Amino acid sequence: MDTTQLLKGVLDVAVLAVLDDEDGYGYDVVRRLRAAGLDEVGDASVYGTLRRLYSAGALTSYVVPSDEGPHRKYYGINKQGKATLAESGKTWLAFADTMGSLLAASTGSEGRR
Amino acid sequence: MTTGTTVARSQEAQAYLDRVGAALADLPEEERADLLDELGTHVDEIAAEGTSSLEARLGSPEEYAAELRASAGLPPALSGGGPGARLLSRLQRVVQRRQVVVAREFFGALRPAWWVARAWVVVGLVAMFPGQTTPTWADAIPFVPRVGTPLLGLLVLFAAVVASVQLGRRRLSPRAGAAVVALNVGAALLLLPVLVSLGESTNARYVYVTSGRREVPPQEGVYSAGRQVWNIYAYDAAGRMLHDVRLYDQKGNPLSLGLAFDKTRQQTLDAAGQRVDNAFPYRYLDPTTGQVANPEAAPLFAVPPLLGVPAASAAPPAATPAPSPTHAKQ
Numbered sequence: 542m543d544t545t546q547l548l549k550g551v552l553d554v555a556v557l558a559v560l561d562d563e564d565g566y567g568y569d570v571v572r573r574l575r576a577a578g579l580d581e582v583g584d585a586s587v588y589g590t591l592r593r594l595y596s597a598g599a600l601t602s603y604v605v606p607s608d609e610g611p612h613r614k615y616y617g618i619n620k621q622g623k624a625t626l627a628e629s630g631k632t633w634l635a636f637a638d639t640m641g642s643l644l645a646a647s648t649g650s651e652g653r654r
Numbered sequence: 655m656t657t658g659t660t661v662a663r664s665q666e667a668q669a670y671l672d673r674v675g676a677a678l679a680d681l682p683e684e685e686r687a688d689l690l691d692e693l694g695t696h697v698d699e700i701a702a703e704g705t706s707s708l709e710a711r712l713g714s715p716e717e718y719a720a721e722l723r724a725s726a727g728l729p730p731a732l733s734g735g736g737p738g739a740r741l742l743s744r745l746q747r748v749v750q751r752r753q754v755v756v757a758r759e760f761f762g763a764l765r766p767a768w769w770v771a772r773a774w775v776v777v778g779l780v781a782m783f784p785g786q787t788t789p790t791w792a793d794a795i796p797f798v799p800r801v802g803t804p805l806l807g808l809l810v811l812f813a814a815v816v817a818s819v820q821l822g823r824r825r826l827s828p829r830a831g832a833a834v835v836a837l838n839v840g841a842a843l844l845l846l847p848v849l850v851s852l853g854e855s856t857n858a859r860y861v862y863v864t865s866g867r868r869e870v871p872p873q874e875g876v877y878s879a880g881r882q883v884w885n886i887y888a889y890d891a892a893g894r895m896l897h898d899v900r901l902y903d904q905k906g907n908p909l910s911l912g913l914a915f916d917k918t919r920q921q922t923l924d925a926a927g928q929r930v931d932n933a934f935p936y937r938y939l940d941p942t943t944g945q946v947a948n949p950e951a952a953p954l955f956a957v958p959p960l961l962g963v964p965a966a967s968a969a970p971p972a973a974t975p976a977p978s979p980t981h982a983k984q
Contacts, residue, residue, distance in 0.1 A: 552725065566695075567692060567695070567696055568695075568696050568699050568700070583713075583721050583725075584696065584700075584712055584718070585712070585713075585717075585718045585719070585721035585722040585725065586721050586722075586724075586725040587725075588689075588692065588693065588696065588722055588725070588726075589721065589722045589723065589724065589725025589726035589727075589728075590725045590726070592689070592726040593725065593726045593727045596726075596727075612695075613695060614692055614695070
């Protein structure tokens with residue numbers, strides 16, 4: 542199955558989780574998502590997601606001047622973002638759990654039971 | 655601003671950004687600039703890594719823009735993306751603005767009124783046909799055009815309203831819809847002429863009567879019972895006609911009959927040699943002799959003497975208080 546389809550549903554949670562660790566600017570978030578294993582995440586998708594989450598009030602934003610390069614727009618998670626992350630995280634974990642047991646029952650019956 | 659000031663942007667990055675910008679052209683300018691600003695930083699950074707071309711790394715600018723829209727929850731661009739489509743998309747956004755939506759709802763609520771109005775216009779056209787000799791609007795029933803008879807006009811109007819409302823309530827095929835739009839435009843254009851026609855026929859059949867006092871502009875001359883006075887004859891208490899009686903109004907101004915200067919009238923001069931126009935009666939000169947033919951000429955009537963006044967011609971004026979001119983109002 543194409544991972545990009547799966548990513549669409551969970552990119553919000555993934556971005557929030559990354560920012561929950563530490564504030565970051567767009568490309569930084571992209572790199573950290575990829576480093577975490579989400580290789581197929583698209584740059585534009587991450588930028589768009591950041592923008593949408595910010596518009597929805599889940600993120601704060603501030604500009605950090607830099608000496609060697611252009612100023613960067615950093616995003617940070619706020620209280621509402623944390624609440625969303627907790628909620629969505631729970632939903633995701635429950636979902637993943639369900640999927641896990643569903644798949645284990647059909648494909649790995651001989652392996653586990 | 656925040657980009658391109660410290661690091662010179664590569665041509666490739668600029669071209670890429672321009673194409674993304676073009677694909678986002680339908681967005682509000684502020685939002686578009688904001689997106690491009692952030693994207694500029696991003697593209698600069700990737701270009702600086704220099705591992706592969708931007709397109710290989712990020713996909714085509716159009717794909718990038720589409721992905722950005724989708725993930726940011728922005729409306730997708732209309733297919734095509736040419737200037738026409740961009741204009742259409744912008745127009746669509748204007749139409750979706752709140753005030754515009756409110757206005758559309760307001761006028762939407764007025765649609766039934768328009769259905770009635772357009773039916774009236776169509777029937778009212780009958781009243782505008784040239785060469786009509788009889789009145790074309792019914793007198794007894796206002797706003798109803800006469801179609802043969804006023805009653806028939808009313809029935810036709812009623813039928814037209816029903817048809818128009820039914821037409822308005824129906825969902826129509828695109829072709830029929832276009833025909834109805836044409837009908838609407840035509841009716842809207844003809845609304846004014848029909849109203850004018852109604853107004854004109856109404857004016858022709860009713861006469862406005864105004865009552866009450868009418869201001870009459872001041873006029874020259876002296877009037878008696880609504881007729882201009884041309885000459886004045888004065889009689890004393892004994893009933894004898896007086897000559898060269900000088901008359902003044904309540905303010906001491908010489909009484910003026912307002913007549914134009916007349917050469918055939920005998921001119922009267924005062925002691926200072928000034929012409930006197932308030933000495934009555936006026937006398938007219940005989941054109942052949944240049945003289946007053948009959949100084950005693952007067953209207954044909956006899957003035958009876960006043961009571962208590964001696965009929966004798968020798969009566970001293972001082973003994974008769976009543977007719978004395980000094981008793982007259984100033």
